[in-house]
Amino acid sequence: xxxxENLSKIxxxxxxxxxxxxxxxxxxxxxxxxxxxxGKSTMLRIIAGLDQPSSGQVRINGRDVTELTAAxxxxxxVFQSYALxxxxxxxxxxxxxxxxxxxxxxxxxxxxDHILPSARRxxxxxxxQTQRVAEMLEIDQLLDRKPSExxxxxxxxxxxxxxxxxxxxxxxxxxxxSNLDAKLRTQMRSEIVDxxxxxxxxxxxxxxxxxxxxxxxxxxxxxxxxxxLQVASPRDLFERPVNVDVAAFLGDRPINLIxxxxxxGRLPPxxxxxxxxxxxxPGRVIIGLRPETLExxxxxxxxxxxxxxxxxxxxAMVSLHLDGGHQLRxxxxxxxxxxxxxxxxxxxxxxxIAHVFDAATGRRLGGLSGAAKAGADIKxxxx
Amino acid sequence: xxxxxxxxxxLTDLLLAGPATLAMLVLIFAPALIVGVLSFTxxxxxxxxxxxxxxxxxxxxxxxxxxxxxxxxxLIYVAVVMPFSIMLSLAAAVGIQSVGRWNVWxxxxxxxxxxxxxxxxxxxxxxxxxMLLHPNLxxxxxxxxxxxxxxxxxxxxxxxxxxxxxxxxxxETVGYNLILFLAxxxxxxxxLYDAAEIDGANRxxxxxxxxxxxxxGPTTLFVLVVTATRSFRVFETVATLxxxxxxxxxxxxxxxxxxxxxxxxxxxxxxxxxxxxxFFILTLTLTQLRIVERKVHYQ
Amino acid sequence: xxxxxxxxxxxxxxxxxxxAAVILLPFFWMLSLSLKPAxxxxxxxxxxxxxxxxxxxxxxxxxxxxxxRYLMNGVIVCGAILFFQILFAVPCAYALAxxxxxxxxxxxxxxIAGLLVPYHVTAIPLFLGFAELGLLNTYSALVIPFVAxxxxxxxxxxxxxxxxxxxxxxxxxxxxxxxAIVWRIAFPIAWPAASAFAVFSVVAHWNDLFWPLxxxxxPNLATPPRGILYFRDEEAGSDFGPLMAAATMVTAPLILGxxxxxxxxxxGITASGLKG
Numbered sequence: 001x002x003x004x005e006n007l008s009k010i011x012x013x014x015x016x017x018x019x020x021x022x023x024x025x026x027x028x029x030x031x032x033x034x035x036x037x038x039g040k041s042t043m044l045r046i047i048a049g050l051d052q053p054s055s056g057q058v059r060i061n062g063r064d065v066t067e068l069t070a071a072x073x074x075x076x077x078v079f080q081s082y083a084l085x086x087x088x089x090x091x092x093x094x095x096x097x098x099x100x101x102x103x104x105x106x107x108x109x110x111x112x113d114h115i116l117p118s119a120r121r122x123x124x125x126x127x128x129q130t131q132r133v134a135e136m137l138e139i140d141q142l143l144d145r146k147p148s149e150x151x152x153x154x155x156x157x158x159x160x161x162x163x164x165x166x167x168x169x170x171x172x173x174x175x176x177x178s179n180l181d182a183k184l185r186t187q188m189r190s191e192i193v194d195x196x197x198x199x200x201x202x203x204x205x206x207x208x209x210x211x212x213x214x215x216x217x218x219x220x221x222x223x224x225x226x227x228x229l230q231v232a233s234p235r236d237l238f239e240r241p242v243n244v245d246v247a248a249f250l251g252d253r254p255i256n257l258i259x260x261x262x263x264x265g266r267l268p269p270x271x272x273x274x275x276x277x278x279x280x281x282p283g284r285v286i287i288g289l290r291p292e293t294l295e296x297x298x299x300x301x302x303x304x305x306x307x308x309x310x311x312x313x314x315x316a317m318v319s320l321h322l323d324g325g326h327q328l329r330x331x332x333x334x335x336x337x338x339x340x341x342x343x344x345x346x347x348x349x350x351x352x353i354a355h356v357f358d359a360a361t362g363r364r365l366g367g368l369s370g371a372a373k374a375g376a377d378i379k380x381x382x383x
Numbered sequence: 384x385x386x387x388x389x390x391x392x393x394l395t396d397l398l399l400a401g402p403a404t405l406a407m408l409v410l411i412f413a414p415a416l417i418v419g420v421l422s423f424t425x426x427x428x429x430x431x432x433x434x435x436x437x438x439x440x441x442x443x444x445x446x447x448x449x450x451x452x453x454x455x456x457x458l459i460y461v462a463v464v465m466p467f468s469i470m471l472s473l474a475a476a477v478g479i480q481s482v483g484r485w486n487v488w489x490x491x492x493x494x495x496x497x498x499x500x501x502x503x504x505x506x507x508x509x510x511x512x513x514m515l516l517h518p519n520l521x522x523x524x525x526x527x528x529x530x531x532x533x534x535x536x537x538x539x540x541x542x543x544x545x546x547x548x549x550x551x552x553x554x555e556t557v558g559y560n561l562i563l564f565l566a567x568x569x570x571x572x573x574x575l576y577d578a579a580e581i582d583g584a585n586r587x588x589x590x591x592x593x594x595x596x597x598x599x600g601p602t603t604l605f606v607l608v609v610t611a612t613r614s615f616r617v618f619e620t621v622a623t624l625x626x627x628x629x630x631x632x633x634x635x636x637x638x639x640x641x642x643x644x645x646x647x648x649x650x651x652x653x654x655x656x657x658x659x660x661x662f663f664i665l666t667l668t669l670t671q672l673r674i675v676e677r678k679v680h681y682q
Numbered sequence: 683x684x685x686x687x688x689x690x691x692x693x694x695x696x697x698x699x700x701x702a703a704v705i706l707l708p709f710f711w712m713l714s715l716s717l718k719p720a721x722x723x724x725x726x727x728x729x730x731x732x733x734x735x736x737x738x739x740x741x742x743x744x745x746x747x748x749x750x751r752y753l754m755n756g757v758i759v760c761g762a763i764l765f766f767q768i769l770f771a772v773p774c775a776y777a778l779a780x781x782x783x784x785x786x787x788x789x790x791x792x793x794i795a796g797l798l799v800p801y802h803v804t805a806i807p808l809f810l811g812f813a814e815l816g817l818l819n820t821y822s823a824l825v826i827p828f829v830a831x832x833x834x835x836x837x838x839x840x841x842x843x844x845x846x847x848x849x850x851x852x853x854x855x856x857x858x859x860x861x862a863i864v865w866r867i868a869f870p871i872a873w874p875a876a877s878a879f880a881v882f883s884v885v886a887h888w889n890d891l892f893w894p895l896x897x898x899x900x901p902n903l904a905t906p907p908r909g910i911l912y913f914r915d916e917e918a919g920s921d922f923g924p925l926m927a928a929a930t931m932v933t934a935p936l937i938l939g940x941x942x943x944x945x946x947x948x949x950g951i952t953a954s955g956l957k958g
Contacts, residue, residue, distance in 0.1 A: 048851075049855075070854040077851075079848040080848070081846055083848035083851065085849065085867055085871070086871055087870040096856055096858075096866075100857040101857040162852075
């Protein structure tokens with residue numbers, strides 16, 4: 001189990017991390033998700049022991065490791081640039097962590113390592129372990145090559161092998177897939193998930209790619225501006241983002257955010273057709289509607305005139321001019337009959353994935369439903 | 384509690400950078416400082432005491448006949464070696480580059496030949512020059528005799544000796560400068576020559592003046608300063624061939640520094656010579672750093 | 683090739699070959715004299731080649747003088763200097779490139795300033811110091827002044843700075859201590875820089891006369907250039923054949939090194955243009 005308690009990191013004048021606390025249970029797969037420069041890599045480097053926090057504590061399995069160097073923590077890390085040692089063969093790259101951790105100074109000495117019985121025994125063990133890991137990752141044919149002779153995907157596997165070989169307490173991944181092409185990335189994604197299931201170790205995965213985070217992890221911590229905004233499972237995160245920022249960051253396409261003044265605690269037209277599960281609406285709210293959750297619905301609560309349309313193959317992006325001057329974009333399934341510009345279109349919203357935020361604080365107040373006005377089956381949720 | 388790791392990290396830094404830093408301070412900076420201080424004293428090696436003499440040592444260096452000789456000779460030496468070495472190496476570089484277009488092997492051979500003196504041990508080669516320049520047995524005078532020219536006392540004629548040394552200096556530096564010029568030439572894109580040709584520069588000469596020479600500007604400046612710095616340090620040939628003689632006709636700064644300090648043990652005076660030498664080198668090297676910086680902006 | 687081009691190329695090659703002949707003449711003459719019998723050396727008239735190869739000159743140079751000793755001293759001194767230069771410079775350069783500590787800027791400033799100081803400048807105080815410590819006429823006196831190579835620190839620092847931080851961090855995570863990173867990761871990767879530096883250092887100190895002339899008066903400690911002067915002034919007198927044989931033997935190691943590894947050699951020697 002990894003626990004971060006009140007971590008802060010200050011570089012000069014800027015706070016890279018601002019009083020961050022987070023617990024990652026044993027065996028969990030946690031992603032640290034956020035835009036670049038948000039502090040997620042700093043967090044990972046502090047967990048690794050590569051950077052020291054300005055204040056706060058890191059605990060691994062209950063033990064305070066804040067004062068330990070990276071070398072003393074028994075963690076493994078896979079880097080974006082793979083960070084293979086260019087002068088060592090694949091075998092040398094994978095074996096080095098074993099040599100450094102299991103053999104003492106004398107056993108590591110050149111020449112002596114060939115003579116001392118204990119050193120020879122360990123070297124034989126390490127060779128066996130290296131072979132096993134290489135076979136598992138299907139790189140046993142490459143053991144004698146230098147990193148410069150490998151493709152990106154192969155380098156990635158070697159980097160994983162180097163992490164895997166010594167059975168660390170926790171695996172850290174720093175955007176490990178961003179240098180791979182799209183096809184390889186999907187493949188490596190499932191291999192990492194597979195690896196997690198086999199090892200059952202704690203995985204911490206830093207990425208700015210929400211698809212990666214969503215598809216791989218048990219838990220996602222969304223980080224912005226040096227703070228953790230929300231920690232939740234992928235599904236909870238998508239369905240109940242804690243505020244506008246998180247909602248805006250997530251999703252394949254930008255969410256429609258429409259700011260409104262409420263009238264007597266109710267949504268004004270043309271949104272008055274929605275059922276809202278918020279007991280008391282503040283004066284100004286923001287409505288969040290995901291383009292992909294909007295679909296044509298004869299009974300739907302939203303009516304508007306079709307404006308521009310982009311045809312994208314499996315779907316079409318339609319901008320809709322609503323009564324009252326608002327505008328929103330909807331991703332419609334392109335297999336059906338598509339509306340033409342100028343036509344009137346009626347839209348409904350998929351259950352449960354429309355949000356109402358407090359315009360003043362940005363916090364999520366609750367959900368909207370585009371089904372019948374009397375929609376009673378909306379999950380009650382206080383803001 | 385917090386801070387223990389910082390202390391360990393600081394110890395690591397000390398362990399890594401400490402020895403070199405200490406060595407630099409003890410072996411370079413402290414001595415440089417001390418020699419500056421000594422130059423204002425009349426200290427003799429082995430003497431129990433010394434007196435402060437102000438700028439007396441410097442005055443002596445610039446007014447005494449022998450002191451002035453060392454300064455002037457060094458400047459003459461540099462003034463002869465620099466232009467000849469640079470012109471010859473530039474000509475050779477342009478020539479070798481053009482040979483390289485149709486015979487790489489020959490170009491490589493020539494480059495190797497010109498560079499050979501740079502890799503050779505100068506003191507050993509100086510003894511060979513001594514043989515070549517021997518008044519009676521030397522090849523040079525014998526060849527002159529063949530064409531009915533009088534032989535010369537190359538190393539013992541007062542009016543000739545400094546120029547003889549300068550020729551050896553040129554022989555020794557041409558290869559080094561050649562390499563720098565070849566590197567400079569290699570960075571000039573062919574397209575510029577094509578453009579010059581379209582603009583009517585057909586002859587090799589015209590191309591040289593419109594493209595090569597201006598494009599080589601930064602390299603040439605760099606070579607100029609490097610050659611000057613190297614020439615200022617001339618010592619080996621003087622120590623091997625003339626010992627500054629005859630009658631101080633080939634005395635130069637570094638040799639005077641050596642003689643006054645380590646033959647006559649006048650540490651104070653030698654210190655002043657050192658400081659003057661240091662001043663010249665410092666000026667040149669600072670100029671050179673400027674050029675290196677500017678060279679980056681050219682690209 | 684057009685006719686005009688042919689003429690032009692012929693002229694260029696002729697001039698270049700003439701220049702090369704002048705440049706190579708001393709080398710050729712040295713070899714030739716080292717293989718000539720004594721009476722041919724002193725004979726009037728020009729004979730470029732020896733009538734017969736007189737290997738006796740080489741035998742004399744080795745047997746009747748300390749030539750072997752000088753060469754060995756050269757190897758010992760250059761080897762020791764290079765060893766300590768690397769031992770001091772590489773960890774320092776690593777710290778300057780990949781660690782952050784308060785004195786880093788100051789130390790790098792010292793390195794840059796040190797590049798401006800020719801080693802002649804430090805000679806008098808160092809001589810005083812060695813005399814005080816009773817170290818004149820020792821190998822230590824020949825080696826110690828050069829162990830702090832600012833040029834080496836500078837060269838390695840530049841190389842290390844171009845090394846990705848990730849590799850260093852990966853090594854930290856893999857359990858390497860900082861000094862293990864220096865010697866097991868950074869130094870082996872810096873091999874190109876190291877070999878260029880080795881050439882630069884060995885050429886400079888094998889050929890150096892100034893410092894050995896100052897601190898060594900015992901012929902048993904003479905480095906090759908110093909030895910050549912002993913040879914010429916005392917041991918062989920006007921025995922030019924063996925002197926040229928000795929000169930050949932002293933020059934040969936570097937020349938052979940240059941011919942075998944030209945690229946590396948030129949890199950190493952031209953790198954010294956950065957140094958004052």
